[in-house]
Amino acid sequence: MLKFETWKKALVLFVTGFGIVYAVPNLLPDNPEQTSPPSFIPGQTINLGLDLQGGSHLLLRADMDAVITERLNGIAEQLRLSLRAEKLRFRDLRAQQDLVSFSLRDEKDIPKLSIVTNDFSSDFNVATEGLKTTVSFTESGLQALADQTIEQSIEIIRRRLDPDGTKEPVIQRQGRERILVQLPGVDDPERIKRLLGKTARLTFQLVDMRTTAEDARRTGRVPPGSVLLDSTQEGQPGYVVERRVMVSGELLENATAAFDQNNRPSVNFQLNAEGGRRFGRATGENIGRPFAIILDGKVVSAPVIQAQIFASGQITGNFTTEETRELALILRAGALPAPLVVLEERSVGPGLGADSIAAGEIAAVVGLVLVIGYMVLSYGLFGIFADAALLINIVLIIGALSALQATLTLPGIAGIVLTMGMAVDANVLIFERIREELRGGRRIAQAIDAGYQRALSTIIDSNLTTLFAALFLFIFGSGPVKGFAVTLSLGILTSMFTALMVTRYFIVVWANLRRPRTLNL
């Protein structure tokens, strides 16, 4: 009589039941809203990776250099104002690569300098040497700036990609200045990059009428307080515009795609109360002058102010309707604090994802049939036991993937198929041992017992070493490779369980029922 302790029986039944309960939701048709499954069945199904369900994976870097330069420019302007307010005479005030510097003209003013420099927080390093003063970011200041920039960027990215809050994108910070974006179910990955490719800094500035863009280009000189900007339209020389900003995009309340009176696509915008007041004052004083609508440093158009404008206006350019829809969306979402650079992209269309799932399923079924057939041919009835354990093993892997909410990728499917081949290894070890013991002249029950006991240490040693390899794949791997490591590790653990416990259960029940006199293994 072979023994199989009651607690082991209970464990086998419990774990198998657990696996089935968690695996079943994956087989149910996709209608979570209409019919809720019985409450004892957990609702989670396997998370399909972006390579299977289609979608975009983008690793972005916020261009901190641009932010730092801009911030330093702002500091330089602020210094200019406060130095003037304190009546300190200075020269060479400018923002360079990563610092702002200026020199006082008069040594007598040095003691008074602290009135100005004391305004700087601990994020800045202020160094004075003789007449020259430099202001730069401290390391913690840079860190704080990066923190703030990334935090804001994540918020803006979310609003641009998921304005309705329905798409469940993953938007995470990675490292100091990187952002990971994963958006499932994307038809047009280029659109995402278009939406994230613009910082969408919108400003309205008056066109400087003292010179023309052609003259400025030819002479290389621009009147003080103005700047030469390119136009978004090809072949247009650009515009000389005043540096002073009438109204900027932060004051926007809403923006929508529309058409102008000539039926050309345009974007209608609405300013908030503050914006309306400023815009009204600026346009009221400058009727008859053109003002430039500037997006990310380029002039979209420069209409002439016909009358005082308050809260609402219209942007026209050479837009398509698609472009106006996207522009309205990113204007509503707000400007990004820093330009985003794509470091890595993986986009899979929905068609390919579906094909991959189908191919993976076929490979799994074919692999399963081959392995099952081979096991039956080699071991007969015991082969069938091992095959049943293999099926339970697969159910357990699927159940565990669902319960852990792990992500199944295409390499992950390969991991499952590979596990099927390797999962029977433990049973092969045991069966070969039993064969040997039988050849050594043992009785059946003894041979079975000895087979399991002697194979045990081998099975543990060999599986643990494979688990190490999988573990390091998981730690250092990225994306799809990680998915492979997850299914491989789960497969090793579940296959040890099914080979040692489940087949044992089958064999014990069979041996005790049949009491076989001979065993043809």
Added chain:
Amino acid sequence: MFRLKIVPDTASFDFLRYMPAATALSGLMVAASVLLFALVGLNLGIDIKGGILIEARSGQKADIAALRADLGRLNLGDMSIQSFGLENDVLIRVQRQQGDERAQMQAIEGITAALGNSYEVRRTEFVGPTVGAELAQNGILAVCCALAAIMFYIWFRFEWQFSVAALLALTHDVLTTIGLFSLTGFEFNLATLAAILTIAGYSINDTVVVFDRVRETLRKYKSWQQTRILNKALNETLSRTVMTSVTTALALIAIAVFGGAVLRDFALAMLWGVGIGTYSSVFIAVGIISRFDLKRSDDEDNAVPVPEYER
């Protein structure tokens, strides 16, 4: 009843006789692999060296020549266009563009624009130079850490000679696999790196099974010559070795044939790994420990449990 038995019950091959030949063969293969790697190098995937990959499907049979002419006008430098899987599918690989990441994005836009409406873009992958270097670094780190962990585990469970032998056998597997990729020009990418780690895992699995039996046989037949013991251990595990190799190979063949083009290289690399892993467990791992004078005393904590009826 019929039983499929590839290895007969009475197998008694003299494996150790072939050790010198196997050592020579393996030495040659490793040397050739290192040479190939140094001289020819690897066909690195874009996820390691950086670059752009676009998979597109046309409504009818893809006209690769026309596509090559169209895309050639973009002046993106080194570009490979090949049919992929079905005849409607094309795979476009473009080298890393001069300039920063923005230049890469413009290249992708240019290609998708040139593909126009006659192609559906099914997959876009782009890896910038910074990220590519990091990914490769992590992959190499993973392989090295896994090898070290496996070595320590075997040292802990067996004698040190086994650990050295297992590590050499594994290194042999990894190097010859790299050599194979260099020879065939198959793309070496992150998935390949994962395959190599899995090969390492599979190979060590095999080696450990053989080692376990060697240790057991050493304790059982203390008066036997070491050569005879090693041969006996190998013969006794041979049936299992072949069984497991065949089942794993069957699963891998299913992936290679039906799993789609993306998984094919991965499955082929693994198939090679199953072969080389099995070979190295027998001829390299056991070959190396046969040169040592192995300890035969019983270590209490590592002893094989004695079944009840033998006590």
